[in-house]
Amino acid sequence: MKRKRVAVTGIGVLSCLGIGKEQFWQGFLEGRKGFKTPSLFDASDLETKIAGEITDFDPKDILGKKGLVDLDRATTLLLSAIQFSLKDSGIDIADINELTTGISVGTTLASLSSLSEFDRKSIEEGPHFVNPSRFPNTVINSPASRAAIRFKVKGPNVTISTGFCAGLDALEYSLDCINFNRADRMISAAVEEMSLPAFFGFNKLGCHSGGISFSEGASSLVLEELSAGLAREVNIYAEVLGTGSSFYPFRLHKFHPEAKSLIEAMREALEDACLAPEEIGCLFADADSRRDADLAQTKAIKEVFGSHANELPVNSVTSIAGDSFSASGGLAMVAALGALARKEAGKIMISSSGPNGSSTVAIIASYN
Amino acid sequence: MAKRVVVTGLGVISSIGIGKENFWQSLIKGVCGVKKVGSFDTSGHTAHLGAEAANFNPVDFINKKKIKYLGRASQMAIASTKLALEDAGLEIKALKDLRAAVSFGTTMGEIQSFEKADQEWIRNGKEAIDVLDIYKYPSHNIPSNVAIEFGLKARNRLFTTACAAGNYAIGYGFDLLRCGRADLAVTGGADVFSWIAFTGFDKIGAIAPQECSPFDKNRKGTIPADGSAALILETLDRALERKADIYAEILGYGLSCDAYHMTSPSVEGIAECMRQALKDANIKDSAVDYISAHGTGTIYNDRAESVAINEVFGKRRISVSSIKSMLGHTMGVASALEAISCCLTIKQDIIPPTINYKTPDPECDIDCVANVARKQKVNIALNNAFGFGGNNSCLVIKKYAS
Numbered sequence: 001m002k003r004k005r006v007a008v009t010g011i012g013v014l015s016c017l018g019i020g021k022e023q024f025w026q027g028f029l030e031g032r033k034g035f036k037t038p039s040l041f042d043a044s045d046l047e048t049k050i051a052g053e054i055t056d057f058d059p060k061d062i063l064g065k066k067g068l069v070d071l072d073r074a075t076t077l078l079l080s081a082i083q084f085s086l087k088d089s090g091i092d093i094a095d096i097n098e099l100t101t102g103i104s105v106g107t108t109l110a111s112l113s114s115l116s117e118f119d120r121k122s123i124e125e126g127p128h129f130v131n132p133s134r135f136p137n138t139v140i141n142s143p144a145s146r147a148a149i150r151f152k153v154k155g156p157n158v159t160i161s162t163g164f165c166a167g168l169d170a171l172e173y174s175l176d177c178i179n180f181n182r183a184d185r186m187i188s189a190a191v192e193e194m195s196l197p198a199f200f201g202f203n204k205l206g207c208h209s210g211g212i213s214f215s216e217g218a219s220s221l222v223l224e225e226l227s228a229g230l231a232r233e234v235n236i237y238a239e240v241l242g243t244g245s246s247f248y249p250f251r252l253h254k255f256h257p258e259a260k261s262l263i264e265a266m267r268e269a270l271e272d273a274c275l276a277p278e279e280i281g282c283l284f285a286d287a288d289s290r291r292d293a294d295l296a297q298t299k300a301i302k303e304v305f306g307s308h309a310n311e312l313p314v315n316s317v318t319s320i321a322g323d324s325f326s327a328s329g330g331l332a333m334v335a336a337l338g339a340l341a342r343k344e345a346g347k348i349m350i351s352s353s354g355p356n357g358s359s360t361v362a363i364i365a366s367y368n
Numbered sequence: 369m370a371k372r373v374v375v376t377g378l379g380v381i382s383s384i385g386i387g388k389e390n391f392w393q394s395l396i397k398g399v400c401g402v403k404k405v406g407s408f409d410t411s412g413h414t415a416h417l418g419a420e421a422a423n424f425n426p427v428d429f430i431n432k433k434k435i436k437y438l439g440r441a442s443q444m445a446i447a448s449t450k451l452a453l454e455d456a457g458l459e460i461k462a463l464k465d466l467r468a469a470v471s472f473g474t475t476m477g478e479i480q481s482f483e484k485a486d487q488e489w490i491r492n493g494k495e496a497i498d499v500l501d502i503y504k505y506p507s508h509n510i511p512s513n514v515a516i517e518f519g520l521k522a523r524n525r526l527f528t529t530a531c532a533a534g535n536y537a538i539g540y541g542f543d544l545l546r547c548g549r550a551d552l553a554v555t556g557g558a559d560v561f562s563w564i565a566f567t568g569f570d571k572i573g574a575i576a577p578q579e580c581s582p583f584d585k586n587r588k589g590t591i592p593a594d595g596s597a598a599l600i601l602e603t604l605d606r607a608l609e610r611k612a613d614i615y616a617e618i619l620g621y622g623l624s625c626d627a628y629h630m631t632s633p634s635v636e637g638i639a640e641c642m643r644q645a646l647k648d649a650n651i652k653d654s655a656v657d658y659i660s661a662h663g664t665g666t667i668y669n670d671r672a673e674s675v676a677i678n679e680v681f682g683k684r685r686i687s688v689s690s691i692k693s694m695l696g697h698t699m700g701v702a703s704a705l706e707a708i709s710c711c712l713t714i715k716q717d718i719i720p721p722t723i724n725y726k727t728p729d730p731e732c733d734i735d736c737v738a739n740v741a742r743k744q745k746v747n748i749a750l751n752n753a754f755g756f757g758g759n760n761s762c763l764v765i766k767k768y769a770s
Contacts, residue, residue, distance in 0.1 A: 145757020
């Protein structure tokens with residue numbers, strides 16, 4: 001099937017490094033970490049006491065006062081990221097065919113705090129005392145659907161919940177929508193919110209000890225055909241050259257020591273982008289300081305890049321922005337776009353992989 | 369050249385039957401799966417009925433030692449996949465050498481694990497939570513567990529587009545095969561009976577007190593339900609090569625979003641979705657013989673869907689039925705179960721009825737195949753599904769012809 005050339009023309013991001021892409025990129029240049037004692041809940045009785053929370057986030061500042069009453073944190077984070085990206089790309093949905101624009105969102109835990117709040121009310125006060133206008137927040141696609149309502153986006157609206165890979169899976173789905181003529185442009189986003197149930201869950205699964213620093217985050221990229229971006233004479237941040245994705249069945253919550261799915265996904269992405277491993281200038285790896293995860297990453301890099309692995313700069317966005325689970329792939333994409341904007345890297349590979357056996361990889365490059 | 373994609377295996381876990389044969393016999397006989405809710409006490413609710421797959425017992429399908437590590441949605445997904453693989457005549461050993469993808473849809477995911485942990489938290493504090501429930505909760509465990517159980521090594525996805533998720537998952541599997549990213553795809557959905565979903569639907573008055581009667585003038589709502597469905601998709605070439613029995617061909621699908629309201633449907637969004645599906649499948653509206661309706665039995669859905677159908681298909685009377693009248697609303701798995709029903713309808717040329725239909729509603733001016741199954745040649749079927757948030761999907765399924 002003949003592939004279209006797809007460009008990134010808008011970026012929106014909120015992370016524990018700050019609100020907006022400049023703050024985000026500046027955070028990386030300074031090596032500033034975003035972890036602190038959480039203000040959203042009391043973590044004093046938990047093993048891990050720091051979290052990657054977005055402080056100073058007031059949705060009213062970004063979205064205005066109207067229509068925020070029933071929205072949960074994940075939704076307002078997502079709406080803010082999308083609003084930034086649309087403005088950045090110079091697209092006004094009202095001016096274009098709203099049917100030809102779509103949204104794909106990667107998130108797995110977006111509904112967790114809303115579920116918890118709704119459930120608590122139903123148990124403590126009884127089923128009749130739940131707030132019906134909060135019920136829609138208990139479905140995982142609520143943030144994406146509310147984004148469609150707010151921005152009048154009537155094309156494909158998809159929520160993908162694939163854990164650590166969801167951000168890049170949503171990106172690949174957006175590319176598919178453009179390639180299969182389901183949409184002319186896509187908003188590819190990812191979000192996870194900080195909440196006690198999510199933080200506690202990661203804590204209990206032992207991800208914090210010697211591992212993940214759980215953080216929240218939201219990102220949004222406007223993707224459109226390169227020719228459309230050029231015709232609009234907007235800034236082309238990058239071209240997405242290819243993607244790859246794979247699954248290797250092993251054991252749930254355990255990385256395969258041979259990193260088979262990541263190797264496969266990296267190779268598929270290289271093939272999709274028609275590139276040799278040596279042509280990759282930098283790797284934004286999904287290393288999150290869990291021992292088995294990082295060993296698997298290293299194994300995959302050496303296997304796929306051979307001797308080039310010795311010269312290939314590899315970084316981990318997670319070390320600075322924390323691990324935001326399904327939003328992590330989106331944040332890594334935005335970080336990589338920042339490196340391209342500063343002309344500090346050639347072609348960049350971004351990888352994500354989860355202990356369930358999934359891996360997804362994307363390759364981007366500056367347009368010239 | 370895009371590859372042709374066919375359905376070669378079906379697996380069902382439902383309130384009206386386990387396995388495609390029991391399911392189909394119940395559908396054409398008009399068997400109703402609705403009973404008093406058994407999963408939890410509904411004395412504090414207004415509504416008390418559900419259509420639970422209560423006969424599903426995981427030990428019939430899964431090694432006993434593994435069961436405690438699997439949430440019930442994963443258990444059901446594994447079971448329906450096992451049935452579908454057997455139905456397709458595929459040996460599990462043979463799957464290891466294929467690029468076999470998994471694409472499932474769900475609304476609530478492993479919600480029972482969450483509810484169990486959350487109730488423990490509320491009553492006894494968070495330290496009382498069983499860590500196994502946290503382990504089982506993240507919803508992407510569902511397709512991962514399916515892939516791990518059967519050794520499936522290609523893209524692995526979970527679509528959480530509410531009650532339209534099954535169609536999204538099948539459509540995605542179709543795309544993977546069409547463009548050569550996989551050789552085979554296990555597609556479908558899984559949703560388990562949820563206290564939170566039941567409580568919410570109860571509070572918004574969406575649950576019928578006695579029966580689910582789609583398109584009837586006196587319809588009073590839907591009936592929450594659970595189950596799982598799996599469809600094996602293969603490229604036509606592969607299916608022919610291994611002389612597989614072909615149920616039907618997937619021609620395409622359409623997606624749209626109402627961008628209107630979180631819980632109320634929109635005629636415009638639904639009509640657009642069906643038009644997108646016809647366009648993607650490259651067929652005219654006159655080619656469609658049957659529509660498997662979303663047909664939830666709520667006042668608003670059935671009215672909007674009927675108006676949209678008449679808008680897209682003009683004056684032509686087309687057979688439309690809602691199997692939710694028998695199954696209740698199985699949420700994210702509904703459209704996957706309905707896709708299975710469409711495949712069997714196409715194969716058998718029998719349309720399952722909309723049961724509980726008594727009083728025509730002038731606002732639902734469609735032929736809803738009232739109460740009794742209909743023998744009719746069905747070459748092309750549309751499968752409608754619309755979810756919370758205005759997530760709409762429509763799948764086009766055709767009788768296979770070389």
